[in-house]
Amino acid sequence: MIVLKATQDKVLSVLQSVAGIVERRHTLPILANVLLRKAGDSIQLTTSDLEIQIRTTADLGGDTGNFSTTIGAKKLIDILRTMPGDQTVSLESSQNKVILKGGKSKFTLQTLPAEDFPLVQESANFGPVFSVPQKTLKALLGQVAFAMAVHDIRYYLNGILFVAEGKTLSLVATDGHRLAFSSATLDTEVPKQEVILPRKTVMELQRLLSSNDEGLIEMQFANNQAKFAFDGMEFVTKLVEGKFPDYNRVIPKNHKNSVTLGRTALLTTLQRTAILTSDKFKGVRLNLDPGSLRVASSNAEQEEAMDELDIDYGGDSIEIGFNVTYLIDVLTNMDQDMVKIELSDGNSSALITIPDNQDFKYVVMPMRI
Numbered sequence: 123m124i125v126l127k128a129t130q131d132k133v134l135s136v137l138q139s140v141a142g143i144v145e146r147r148h149t150l151p152i153l154a155n156v157l158l159r160k161a162g163d164s165i166q167l168t169t170s171d172l173e174i175q176i177r178t179t180a181d182l183g184g185d186t187g188n189f190s191t192t193i194g195a196k197k198l199i200d201i202l203r204t205m206p207g208d209q210t211v212s213l214e215s216s217q218n219k220v221i222l223k224g225g226k227s228k229f230t231l232q233t234l235p236a237e238d239f240p241l242v243q244e245s246a247n248f249g250p251v252f253s254v255p256q257k258t259l260k261a262l263l264g265q266v267a268f269a270m271a272v273h274d275i276r277y278y279l280n281g282i283l284f285v286a287e288g289k290t291l292s293l294v295a296t297d298g299h300r301l302a303f304s305s306a307t308l309d310t311e312v313p314k315q316e317v318i319l320p321r322k323t324v325m326e327l328q329r330l331l332s333s334n335d336e337g338l339i340e341m342q343f344a345n346n347q348a349k350f351a352f353d354g355m356e357f358v359t360k361l362v363e364g365k366f367p368d369y370n371r372v373i374p375k376n377h378k379n380s381v382t383l384g385r386t387a388l389l390t391t392l393q394r395t396a397i398l399t400s401d402k403f404k405g406v407r408l409n410l411d412p413g414s415l416r417v418a419s420s421n422a423e424q425e426e427a428m429d430e431l432d433i434d435y436g437g438d439s440i441e442i443g444f445n446v447t448y449l450i451d452v453l454t455n456m457d458q459d460m461v462k463i464e465l466s467d468g469n470s471s472a473l474i475t476i477p478d479n480q481d482f483k484y485v486v487m488p489m490r491i
Contacts, residue, residue, distance in 0.1 A: 123189055123215045125160055126182035130224065131207040133182060134199065139355060140169045140176045141195045142326050150240065155192035157239045162186055168241070169195060173360040174323055175242040180354070184212070190236035193220055201229055242358050245344035252312045253338040254291060256352055260331040262293045265304040265482055267324050268451045271297035278364030280321045284343070287314040294369045300448045301372050303483040317343045318362035330355070373483050374473050377464035379437035381410065382477050385461045388415075389453040391429045395419040396446045398427040406446040407491045410465065411439045419446070442468040443491030452484045 126133065140156060148154055148171070157168040163186055168177040201222060205211060211224040222229040263282070271279035274297065283294040289312075292305040319327075327350070331339065339352040343361075350357040395406050400421045409416040415433050420426045442465065452474055453461065464473040474484040 123160075123187060124184040125158060125189060125191075125213045125215055125220065126165055126184040127210065127212040128182040128184075129207065130202055130205045130209045130211050132180075133211055134202045134207075136167060136178060136180045136182065137195065137199055137202070139330060140167050140178055141199055142329055143171050143174045143176060143322065144169050144195045145171055146196055152192055152234045152238055152240070154194055154196065155234055155239070156195040156198070157192045157236055158190060159236065160184070160187065160189040162188075168239070170240065170242055171322075172240060172242070173320070174326065175358045176326075176355065177357075178353075178355040189215060191215065191220065191233045192236055192239050193231055193233055197231065198222070242360075244349070244358055245347040248342040248344045248347070248349060249315055250312060251340050251342050252286060252291075252308055252310060253340045254306060254308060256331045256337050256339050257333050258306050259339055260328065260333050262291070262304045262306055263324060263328050263331070264455055266293045266295040266302040267328060268455055269295040269297060269300050269302035269484075270321055270324065272321070274298070276364075278318055278362050278366055281318045281362045282324050283316065283318050283366040283369070284348075285314075285316050286312045286341075286343075288312070294366070296367060296369070296372070299445065300452075300484065300486040301369060302452070303369060303373065303485075305481050315343045316366070317348055318364065318366055319348060320359065320362050323348075323357075323359040327357070330357075372471075373485055374464070374466070374471055377466050377473060379410070379435075379440065379466065380462060380464040381415070381433055381435040381437070382460055382462045383415070383431065383433050385453055385456060385458060387431060388461065389450065391417050391431055392446055392450050392453070395427040395429055396450065398425050399446055404445045404447050405443050405489050405491045406449075407441065407443050409439075409441050410435065410437070412436050438467075440465055440468055442472070443489045444472070444486060445489055448486045452486070456482075 159166040164181050166179045205224045209224050214221045220231050285292040289308045294303050342349040395417045399419045406419045415431045418428045458476050460477050462475045462477045471485050471487045476482050
């Protein structure tokens with residue numbers, strides 16, 4: 123049976139949309155495979171790592187009928203990548219193998235039985251469906267994802283907190299040294315729901331969501347699972363269990379000193395001074411005085427960098443140290459022209475926001491220099 127017959131670019135794009143979660147090395151060899159289910163004219167592709175499952179349905183030609191098997195996902199993608207985009211490729215079933223053909227090339231690949239593929243057991247009690255434009259969610263993720271922890275023993279920090287309440291969807295990420303908060307307005311009211319999405323799910327959503335697509339992404343949350351549906355894809359993921367820190371207590375209020383300055387000018391100044399920080403110690407010193415902001419760094423070789431910006435500021439003189447990476451991260455992931463920095467003194471956390479916009483807040487702890 124010819125399972126599919128279409129151009130390389132079409133087959134590859136469908137495969138790549140589900141293959142991001144596939145691990146090359148796994149305790150269960152079948153999890154390195156993609157599950158193909160042919161029903162009539164359409165074919166369903168499913169991948170899983172036991173915690174996340176992605177499924178999409180496409181029309182990729184071939185014979186009409188019912189057929190299912192599993193094939194090594196990465197191997198299939200690697201082969202397809204070597205073929206021209208406009209070349210017609212076909213996949214034929216042959217006993218316990220499949221034959222991939224394209225032009226004069228032919229590959230015979232091993233399969234594993236479809237019935238052995240472990241599908242994620244979906245929760246029976248998902249909450250109400252609500253939706254946001256894809257580009258809105260992608261933008262929210264981009265504004266907070268960089269502040270997630272990586273391999274922290276406080277496992278609930280290795281992900282993003284989703285809070286849906288009323289007509290607001292808020293996303294929060296923190297690694298204990300900094301915290302990013304971003305929110306957007308929903309079209310419909312939803313009952314309060316709080317879930318923590320794991321890091322791998324966040325990265326995969328960022329990869330798959332379109333920033334210029336007007337289409338919606340539908341979301342549903344259960345106690346231990348989240349479900350997303352967009353562009354003909356269905357994405358089910360386990361949630362991180364645990365209590366996320368109370369972010370409202372972390373976000374400082376009523377700072378007495380604030381300065382608004384150009385984002386790009388500040389970013390390039392920080393990037394320049396960061397060159398003379400060491401890999402182990404990423405500290406920079408900021409001196410805020412009326413009319414000027416000085417940024418300085420040094421390293422173990424006794425090299426020093428200093429840069430200065432003219433600013434519109436008339437508050438207290440403050441000297442404060444920061445991990446320069448934390449400042450560069452937030453400025454890189456914003457696209458506004460101006461940023462607002464609020465400070466109390468040299469020992470308290472700083473708040474970075476967008477002028478006249480309450481939807482984004484970034485808190486960064488100071489460090490001793």
